[in-house]
Each structure stands twice: as C-alpha cells, then as structure tokens.
Amino acid sequence: MLEVIGVSKSYGRNKVLKNVSFKIFPGELLFLLGKNGAGKTTLLNIISSIHSMTKGEVLINGFSIKDRPIEAKRSLGYIVDDIKAFEFLTGGEFLEFIASVYKLENKDRIIKRYVTLFQMDDCLNQLISTYSSGMKKKIMIISCLIRNPPVLIMDEPTNGLDIGSHLVLFNEIRSLASKKTILIATHDRFIIEGLIAMGIKSRIAIIKDGRIAALDTxxxxxxxxxxxxxxxxxxxxxKL
Structure with missing residues (x-):
C-alpha cells in the first residue's frame, strides 16, 4: 500500500504541493495526471525521499519515510523520467550493483529474463554514458523490475521507448497490476486507456495548482x- 497524507511542499513562498492525500491499495493502479509544472514529479520525488516535504507523511508498505526510511525504500521501486546516474558503469555492472545492494536471490536468472525482454543483451558491456536515451530508460526499468518491490512508482515510463519496448513495458505493468501497488505519472493517454480497457483495477488522480482536483475511476x-x-x-x- 502507498499512503500520501497531507503532503505539502514549498520553495520559499512558492507552494508547489498543497495538502495532497490519497491511498493506493495492493492490486490497484493510480494514474497521476497534470499539466507541466503541476507538481507530479515533485510529489514522486517526495514519495521516493529524493526531496523532503514541508509537511505531511508518506507510508510505503506501512513504513514511514520519516521514521523507517530504510524499510520504506526497500519496499519501493522508482522508474524516473530524467536519467543521469551511474553512467560510469556498464549496463551489466549497474544491474549487478543493484542485485548486490538488494541481495537478490536467483539474480542471474531474473536479470537475464528482463534483459532479454527489453532486448538489451548486446548492450550490457557498454558504458551507460554511451547509451541512447531510450537504452538508458530501459536499463533503469530493468534495474527496478528485477527487485520485485511491492510498491512501484513511474514517472513518464514510456518516454523515449521504441514501439517494441513500449509494448513490453505495457505487458509487464498489466501483469504486475494485480499484485502490486502502482503509481504512474504520465501524459500518455494510450497507456492509460489501454490498461484500463484490460480491466485493471485503477483510478485517475488529476493534480491542479498543487492540489488533487479530481480522483476517481x-x-x-x-x-x-x-x-x-x-x-x-x-x-x-x-477549466474549473
């Protein structure tokens, strides 16, 4: 479960988020929509502890990001839109690093499955700094999925992906949605309408001026x- 409770964020007098609250239960997917600058990425960065909140609370799988940050972070996978980290490693080294940090069992089999799915087999010995933006996105998606966390948040997960990888990710989200707690911030109406058409239990939250303006199926x-x-x-x- 993911619980966001009265989260606000200010930069000086600029209030980016204003008392944002919602819950997402296991087996449920929440799509987060909003105009550019509405606060979507700020909210995801707060949930993932990249940014601090001015006030409020976030519980990830029951763990407070303030009081139990290690347990909360272990329960969360975050696919970011802006990828800059670990470019001094090869793709293979990066995935091995993630596997060692999270002490993954059967890591070779799990890594092989996702590397093959996203057709990254021939790229693992290359430095991430040499990757295209789409390849960087895929290696970050793989690094998140191999961990199998109970809570997943994704910021524009299909940005930069080719058509084949877009379909692979779509099918993975569809497969995971019945078991995981998933939050997706996206402008891609095709992935929203496509997943909803599959019968996935989901709701839509629309953020406007730092507040949740609408939240429902x-x-x-x-x-x-x-x-x-x-x-x-x-x-x-x-328009409201």
Missing part, C-alpha cells in the same frame, strides 16, 4: 463531467 469521472475520454476529462478539470 475513469468511468465515474466521465459520468461526472459528461465526457467520453480521459483527455476530455483532463481538459474539463483544468
């Missing part, structure tokens, strides 16, 4: 705003 939101698609609901919320 897509069907309920379409009925409430008398719209036919997630894009139309989004535009209507931002």
């Amino acid at each position: 897509l069907d309920n939101l379409k009925r409430r705003y008398h719209k036919r698609s997630v894009a139309e609901v989004f535009l209507e919320v931002y």
Whole structure:
C-alpha cells in the first residue's frame, strides 16, 4: 500500500504541493495526471525521499519515510523520467550493483529474463554514458523490475521507448497490476486507456495548482463531467 497524507511542499513562498492525500491499495493502479509544472514529479520525488516535504507523511508498505526510511525504500521501486546516474558503469555492472545492494536471490536468472525482454543483451558491456536515451530508460526499468518491490512508482515510463519496448513495458505493468501497488505519472493517454480497457483495477488522480482536483475511476469521472475520454476529462478539470 502507498499512503500520501497531507503532503505539502514549498520553495520559499512558492507552494508547489498543497495538502495532497490519497491511498493506493495492493492490486490497484493510480494514474497521476497534470499539466507541466503541476507538481507530479515533485510529489514522486517526495514519495521516493529524493526531496523532503514541508509537511505531511508518506507510508510505503506501512513504513514511514520519516521514521523507517530504510524499510520504506526497500519496499519501493522508482522508474524516473530524467536519467543521469551511474553512467560510469556498464549496463551489466549497474544491474549487478543493484542485485548486490538488494541481495537478490536467483539474480542471474531474473536479470537475464528482463534483459532479454527489453532486448538489451548486446548492450550490457557498454558504458551507460554511451547509451541512447531510450537504452538508458530501459536499463533503469530493468534495474527496478528485477527487485520485485511491492510498491512501484513511474514517472513518464514510456518516454523515449521504441514501439517494441513500449509494448513490453505495457505487458509487464498489466501483469504486475494485480499484485502490486502502482503509481504512474504520465501524459500518455494510450497507456492509460489501454490498461484500463484490460480491466485493471485503477483510478485517475488529476493534480491542479498543487492540489488533487479530481480522483476517481475513469468511468465515474466521465459520468461526472459528461465526457467520453480521459483527455476530455483532463481538459474539463483544468477549466474549473
């Protein structure tokens, strides 16, 4: 489970997040939508402890990121949109490093599965600094998925991916959604509507001016705003 409780974030007088609260239960996927600058990435960075919050609380798998940070971080996987770290390692060295930090059992088999799925077999001996943006995204996705954490958060996970890798990730999310707690911040309406069409238990949260302006299932939101698609609901919320 992921619980965000009254989270606020300010930079001086600039209030980026204002009393944001929601829960995501195991076997549920929450899509987080909002315009650029609405606070999506700031919120994900707070959940993952990259940034501190001004006030509030976050519980990951029952562990407070303030009081039990190690346990909370071990329970969380974060696929970031902006990838800059570990470029001095090869892809293979990076995955081995992650496997050793988290003491993964059967690491060779697990790494091999995901490396093959994302067609990175021939790239593992290359420095990450030489990777294209899409390859960097794939190695970060793999490093997250091999850990099999109970809570997953993803910031624009399909950005930079080729069509084949986009489909692979889509299928992995579909497979994991019944067992994991998943939060995805995205502008990709195709992945939203595609996963919802698969019958995955999900809700949509729309963040506006640092607050959650709407939070419900897509069907309920379409009925409430008398719209036919997630894009139309989004535009209507931002008119309010």
